[in-house]
Amino acid sequence: GAGVSQSPSNKVTEKGKDVELRCDPISGHTALYWYRQSLGQGLEFLIYFQGNSAPDKSGLPSDRFSAERTGGSVSTLTIQRTQQEDSAVYLCASSYRSGRLNTEAFFGQGTRLTVV
């Protein structure tokens, strides 16, 4: 079956422009996560969606970042007025709920964002 799909795989944008990153999770997975990874760094949590519940936005670094998930499936991460420090790989992952736990997360290949 299909895995997590992200698009675009690479994005170069000018400072100050807005960008949209897309994630299509594994079918049936109710949980969706966005992380970002700067060069040589660990994964930084951004936002978490679980079914139709309100998302956990506690990891978003500023109000320039927002995300939505339509119909409990596809998610879009939007960065407004991009800055050079936003350059990173943006990773999306999904998992499903089993009892009171989420199972292991499966990642997309990421979107490499470069702000010039």
Add this chain to the structure above:
Amino acid sequence: RKEVEQDPGPFNVPEGATVAFNCTYSNSASQSFFWYRQDCRKEPKLLMSVYSSGNEDGRFTAQLNRASQYISLLIRDSKLSDSATYLCVVNPGGSYIPTFGRGTSLIVHP
């Protein structure tokens, strides 16, 4: 104290060696534990889940020590292809959000 801590390495070992990584976590109520592998410029991929009783998958063995709040990964008979960064992942108690360690770099040389 960080939620999940790992020695960044690198661990530089010859082919055929046995190598072990530890990872400590701060939330004693954590319930789910995993090891992921990340190759250079690739996404993390699940290596194995870590169960209370420990588990083994071929050359890889994972252990959980709840009393001391650490998990371990043992790799036997290292291969060149094992060279990667190994990420420790913990679901903290009360949260459904996987928390990742910074990773341990392994380099296996001929």
